[in-house]
Amino acid sequence: MATATFDAFTAACPSRKLLDTLSDKWVSLAIVALGLSGSLRYSELAARIEGVSQKMLTQSLRRMERDGLVTRTVTPSVPVRTDYELTELGRSLMPVMRHIKEWAEEHMAEVEQARAAYDAA
Amino acid sequence: MATATFDAFTAACPSRKLLDTLSDKWVSLAIVALGLSGSLRYSELAARIEGVSQKMLTQSLRRMERDGLVTRTVTPSVPVRTDYELTELGRSLMPVMRHIKEWAEEHMAEVEQARAAYDAA
């Protein structure tokens, strides 16, 4: 019934915006990373997701936290320690995100062939 | 073995860029629409994917065609008719894209609750 009330094909539907948010490489990579490791510190995430800036990583994590996908646990030690973990909602998203990442990796060669053929024509 | 040679966590890996391309709401919506209907004209696609501009739709379709995800068939009638269809490669991507779209629709309510709770705090 939830599928009946929301439709991402509709421009004004909230799920369109959510789809847009989920369609973010940093978000998908963060979810896969957290899904594989269970729990990760900020610096560990930054290391795994090579090339992400602190701004983008923090921004993505905040949005994910707000959307209920991850929990953020701050340990007020010196220096501070912050751990991120997928919520149950976030974990339900993990298989999907992993698949899209793996699809890109598994079909990269085919895509490159297609590009070469297209560019040659 | 393809999964061993490509890793989207690595910044310089081609699959990172591909993941970025796949992480595009217009691309995902186009794939789902084509997957559901089999074959669609340009104008039909534009109608289904509400709110997309011609520029973005054309741009997305071109990139998808170049990457071997869709075929583009032009019928030189008057006026011209252009049909798009998923390739086998594109069809293999369909389930993934459908899942992410459906996830957004099915969990929209939960996400909205999480947002309300976050904003209240």
Add this chain to the structure above:
DNA sequence: CCGAATCCCCAGGGATACTG
């Protein structure tokens, strides 16, 4: 009807510097 081409604007996102 299906685009290509152009103009233009603003927000996404990187680099850098500062704080608890």
Add this chain to the structure above:
DNA sequence: CAGTATCCCTGGGGATTCGG
């Protein structure tokens, strides 16, 4: 260590116009 704040600039993407 884990951010926040600021600057700055590229390019995403909408609106419009023209062509076949």
